[in-house]
Amino acid sequence: DARVTQTPRHKVTEMGQEVTMRCQPILGHNTVFWYRQTMMQGLELLAYFRNRAPLDDSGMPKDRFSAEMPDATLATLKIQPSEPRDSAVYFCASGLIENIQYFGAGTRLSVL
Amino acid sequence: TQLLEQSPQFLSIQEGENLTVYCNSSSVFSSLQWYRQEPGEGPVLLVTVVTGGEVKKLKRLTFQFGDARKDSSLHITAAQPGDTGLYLCAGARGAGSYQLTFGKGTKLSVIP
Numbered sequence: 001d002a003r004v005t006q007t008p009r010h011k012v013t014e015m016g017q018e019v020t021m022r023c024q025p026i027l028g029h030n031t032v033f034w035y036r037q038t039m040m041q042g043l044e045l046l047a048y049f050r051n052r053a054p055l056d057d058s059g060m061p062k063d064r065f066s067a068e069m070p071d072a073t074l075a076t077l078k079i080q081p082s083e084p085r086d087s088a089v090y091f092c093a094s095g096l097i098e099n100i101q102y103f104g105a106g107t108r109l110s111v112l
Numbered sequence: 113t114q115l116l117e118q119s120p121q122f123l124s125i126q127e128g129e130n131l132t133v134y135c136n137s138s139s140v141f142s143s144l145q146w147y148r149q150e151p152g153e154g155p156v157l158l159v160t161v162v163t164g165g166e167v168k169k170l171k172r173l174t175f176q177f178g179d180a181r182k183d184s185s186l187h188i189t190a191a192q193p194g195d196t197g198l199y200l201c202a203g204a205r206g207a208g209s210y211q212l213t214f215g216k217g218t219k220l221s222v223i224p
Contacts, residue, residue, distance in 0.1 A: 004154070031210065033210070041216075042200075042214050042215065042216035042217065043155070043200065043202075043214040044214075045211065045212070048210050048211075050210075055210075056210070056211070091154050091155075093154070099143060099145070099160070099204045099210065099212060100157065100160070101157070101212070102157075103154025103155050103156070104154050105152065105153050105154050106152075106153075106154055
């Protein structure tokens with residue numbers, strides 16, 4: 001049963017700490033997306049990769065957020081330093097066709 | 113700017129009732145998708161509609177894309193507790209576009 005795997009599922013940290021979220025896309029998928037979901041804003045696209053190359057990170061606060069794909073089986077989203085307003089559920093999605101996306105179960109981040 | 117408005121935001125109904133939820137925009141989309149998200153999980157794609165006026169059925173769920181491709185509806189017949197979840201619509205601007213704009217969703221509760 002192929003699925004997108006995200007770790008950790010939950011993360012509680014203090015303001016100012018670095019947070020790293022990881023995503024293993026479905027094997028063979030060549031597109032990876034990072035989203036953030038909050039009650040106020042809903043789902044927002046943070047970054048998009050195709051064939052491991054970042055094509056769009058315009059939705060991401062550049063001063064503290066960074067997204068990378070060290071290899072085809074791993075995507076990372078880092079926040080440094082974290083702030084309380086970063087508290088949200090972060091989703092990774094992968095796909096073969098850009099608008100058909102398979103979502104992971106998310107990382108619920110709480111920054112105190 | 114919220115490009116996709118979903119209504120109602122919350123809906124609580126008894127098992128066996130019918131319901132319709134709406135997704136409206138002033139923008140034209142090349143395609144529109146509906147997702148269902150359960151607590152603690154990521155969104156799962158239900159359907160993609162592409163042609164204005166298109167109607168698709170998925171068991172008790174009927175999806176319609178507006179003639180002008182600016183709006184969509186989801187009708188559920190004889191709702192069951194298993195239909196409970198957050199229903200999200202998402203629009204794509206261009207053919208094969210990766211950039212999906214999500215609505216904030218309709219939270220449906222079906223009471224046994």
